[in-house]
Amino acid sequence: LRPRRFPDDWLLPATVALTLFVFACGSSGVAQVARAGRPLRWAMLLLLVAAAARWAAGSERRVFSLRVVATAACFVGLAALSAAWSIAPRLTLERAATLVVLAVAAILVAAGARGRSERVLGGLVGGGVLVGLAGLLVLALRHHNAVQAATTHLPARYQGLGQNPDTASLQLALLVAPALWLGLRAPSRRGRLAALAALALFAGSIVASGSHGAIAGGAVGAAVVAVGVARSPLRLVALLAAIVVAVGAGAWVETLPNPNPQAQPVKAGPAAPPSRPGYIDAEVNFPLDGELGIPLPGALRNRQLFTSSGRTQAWGGAIHQAEHRPVVGYGFGTESRVFVDRWSTFTSALPEESYIGIALQLGAAGLIFFLIFVLAVFSEALPSFRVGSPATACAAVVAAGLMIGLVQSYIYSVGNVGAVPWWLAAFLVPAAAA
Amino acid sequence: VNRRVVAAGAVVAVAAVALVLVGRWEGRRDDSAQRRGIEAVRRLVGPLDSPSLAGFRVLPQFDCLTYGRSGNPVALELCIDSEGRVVQAIDRRGVHRRFWSLTFQPSAATTRVDPAEVRRLIDRMRADS
Numbered sequence: 001l002r003p004r005r006f007p008d009d010w011l012l013p014a015t016v017a018l019t020l021f022v023f024a025c026g027s028s029g030v031a032q033v034a035r036a037g038r039p040l041r042w043a044m045l046l047l048l049v050a051a052a053a054r055w056a057a058g059s060e061r062r063v064f065s066l067r068v069v070a071t072a073a074c075f076v077g078l079a080a081l082s083a084a085w086s087i088a089p090r091l092t093l094e095r096a097a098t099l100v101v102l103a104v105a106a107i108l109v110a111a112g113a114r115g116r117s118e119r120v121l122g123g124l125v126g127g128g129v130l131v132g133l134a135g136l137l138v139l140a141l142r143h144h145n146a147v148q149a150a151t152t153h154l155p156a157r158y159q160g161l162g163q164n165p166d167t168a169s170l171q172l173a174l175l176v177a178p179a180l181w182l183g184l185r186a187p188s189r190r191g192r193l194a195a196l197a198a199l200a201l202f203a204g205s206i207v208a209s210g211s212h213g214a215i216a217g218g219a220v221g222a223a224v225v226a227v228g229v230a231r232s233p234l235r236l237v238a239l240l241a242a243i244v245v246a247v248g249a250g251a252w253v254e255t256l257p258n259p260n261p262q263a264q265p266v267k268a269g270p271a272a273p274p275s276r277p278g279y280i281d282a283e284v285n286f287p288l289d290g291e292l293g294i295p296l297p298g299a300l301r302n303r304q305l306f307t308s309s310g311r312t313q314a315w316g317g318a319i320h321q322a323e324h325r326p327v328v329g330y331g332f333g334t335e336s337r338v339f340v341d342r343w344s345t346f347t348s349a350l351p352e353e354s355y356i357g358i359a360l361q362l363g364a365a366g367l368i369f370f371l372i373f374v375l376a377v378f379s380e381a382l383p384s385f386r387v388g389s390p391a392t393a394c395a396a397v398v399a400a401g402l403m404i405g406l407v408q409s410y411i412y413s414v415g416n417v418g419a420v421p422w423w424l425a426a427f428l429v430p431a432a433a434a
Numbered sequence: 435v436n437r438r439v440v441a442a443g444a445v446v447a448v449a450a451v452a453l454v455l456v457g458r459w460e461g462r463r464d465d466s467a468q469r470r471g472i473e474a475v476r477r478l479v480g481p482l483d484s485p486s487l488a489g490f491r492v493l494p495q496f497d498c499l500t501y502g503r504s505g506n507p508v509a510l511e512l513c514i515d516s517e518g519r520v521v522q523a524i525d526r527r528g529v530h531r532r533f534w535s536l537t538f539q540p541s542a543a544t545t546r547v548d549p550a551e552v553r554r555l556i557d558r559m560r561a562d563s
Contacts, residue, residue, distance in 0.1 A: 077450075081450055081453060082457065084457060084458070085457025085460070087461070087538050275489070275490070275559050275560060275561060276558070276559055279487075279488060279490065280488060280489035280500070280507050281490065282490065282511070283491040283492070283493070286508050288498075291531075292531070324464045325457075325461065326460070327456050328460060329457075337538045340537070363460075365453065
């Protein structure tokens with residue numbers, strides 16, 4: 001993986017790594033870091049487009065998959081077109097524009113990636129390493145920012161650089177696959193060791209975060225890599241068994257921490273003034289953001305492997321809402337405006353399910369267009385799958401992302417830490433397989 | 435090739451127009467269903483200052499008034515923004531709560547009440563006023 005030409009072979013992977021890191025900073029739980037990272041990530045995205053354009057121009061044999069680009073254009077085009085019926089047209093146009101910029105960057109990266117897609121994978125893993133190490137730095141310097149304190153129903157959870165335990169772990173789960181692929185396939189021993197060290201960092205951060213979705217996503221990515229690199233059935237079985245053992249151990253560790261029954265509830269500002277006799281302040285007894293599913297007094301929920309964080313109830317509500325506008329939805333980028341969290345066991349402005357999120361924003365049409373895009377990506381890759389091809393690692397990132405999409409709203413939200421690696425990997429599949 | 439490009443362009447244009455028409459129709463239909471639900475709850479409540487007025491809630495985006503039925507002090511609820519638009523209505527009389535909401539698009543709300551009266555009623559129910 002040693003760069004052959006300066007600066008083209010070095011510039012793009014470094015820019016990819018830095019982009020991932022800056023996006024993670026924009027979603028940081030450390031207020032100063034988030035303040036700096038939020039505006040900087042859009043500048044970084046434009047820088048990525050510029051670096052990708054130079055990267056593509058420097059390639060002698062550019063790869064352009066019409067099938068992938070056309071199907072992506074349909075999805076992105078629908079997102080932009082939805083401004084015509086959106087409940088917030090300006091917001092829709094802004095969000096669609098960021099998706100267009102990311103798609104352009106991904107197309108350019110893929111165009112110049114023939115024969116050097118592993119460098120892009122190296123850039124992705126490098127970005128994850130920066131995020132993982134920054135998380136450890138936050139843990140050392142500002143423990144309260146790196147660890148979400150235990151509540152009466154949830155144990156303490158590591159969040160590192162992230163805004164919450166599911167933030168950085170989402171990104172790192174996507175990067176498990178390329179780290180594993182490089183750990184098995186990198187040409188030099190030093191490269192393989194470095195990739196495996198990165199993999200250990202990612203796995204440790206994910207397990208400490210207690211994120212079930214991230215661990216499942218990482219497992220799916222690792223399994224796809226195992227299928228792609230195994231040279232014999234015996235080796236495939238051994239790799240899959242190792243993954244199952246590692247995932248099982250990680251999932252078991254995630255169940256070990258216990259909630260703190262003595263935890264004090266977070267004070268939500270000054271107490272509301274009391275109401276006069278005969279009247280009630282409904283917000284005290286029936287808060288609008290949690291009136292559904294209030295647990296019985298004294299009920300203590302220990303978090304187990306399959307304990308839901310209230311998502312399933314919230315998903316039911318979001319699906320019911322999506323049924324109000326089933327064909328084309330409320331407009332791209334409006335998910336957080338339209339979704340109303342009414343569940344006491346669920347705390348998020350989003351339903352935390354990418355496919356329900358797409359249905360809310362773009363209806364069944366959006367889901368169909370997205371599915372066609374994903375099928376196009378895999379259809380380009382599958383016939384060209386060779387043993388050990390970097391296409392395996394790219395497809396694994398896509399598969400891991402689809403898995404995580406079941407429990408996180410992120411794929412279409414460019415500002416999210418997981419969107420950039422997912423879209424880069426999706427467009428890279430045909431180039432890596434070429 | 436040119437004929438194919440023209441045909442593909444025509445298909446895309448027709449599909450885009452169809453999607454826009456469907457999107458706007460869906461939006462109008464949903465808005466009108468929400469408006470009907472809000473208006474129905476508004477009628478069930480009757481005068482805002484009715485004897486069944488049982489409670490209130492004050493939120494940054496809107497204020498709400500709740501009305502009692504069969505011992506339930508929050509059986510019916512109307513949420514009103516600062517311009518007097520009823521942007522949400524909730525019916526909690528049955529086992530299943532029913533929500534009608536235009537909080538994501540208050541400009542689509544057509545049921546209106548006097549915002550000054552809402553403020554006066556909330557002030558009457560709060561001990562600090």
